Amino acid sequence: SAVISQKPSRDICQRGTSLTIQCQVDSQVTMMFWYRQQPGQSLTLIATANQGSEATYESGFVIDKFPISRPNLTFSTLTVSNMSPEDSSIYLCSVAGTEMSYEQYFGPGTRLTVT
């Protein structure tokens, strides 16, 4: 299994500012995923990040709003840019091991509140 940590665990931010969320994994992983969970709702995939390539964004999510970095096989960041109250959500990092691994592990999430 993989142990994932996220920083910060929670934050309250002013609208118009940006926040960068860090995801650290205790082992090397191929694929990392960033999900958003709006209040009382399910998880929605924002993007998939592979090391050494540009992140792949899902429909409705754009790089200018959610830039992602993946500098190595154990670390990734997600930035929420120019925030508005609608960005208030839990943001979760998830990893899969090998390409054929069925298992996906999740970080503890970052609870973001935008005022």
Added chain:
Amino acid sequence: AQTVTQSQPEMSVQEAETVTLSCTYDTSESDYYLFWYKQPPSRQMILVIRQEAYKQQNATENRFSVNFQKAAKSFSLKISDSQLGDAAMYFCAYRRWATSGSRLTFGEGTQLTVNP
């Protein structure tokens, strides 16, 4: 595109009783994975059980078991001898079999309450 539907927003069960959570999905693929995840108030997503579509035998993990009906595209979760610690949001999820695109597609979730 694959979709996952959980038609029960909320369920409740008495401690020590059995409860079944429903999930249906839509896919045109023949090979895939299905999962049940649990999310307690701590927000941590915890894998409860998984099922490979090619396996006819239903998966079991201690008090948790599934009823996988591939033709009906149904994947329900049965929790036996419910415990207070089982109270959480439960999400059904689908994953393609392919080596790439191992993203998860989640259902809307079912909030399970366990009454003492």
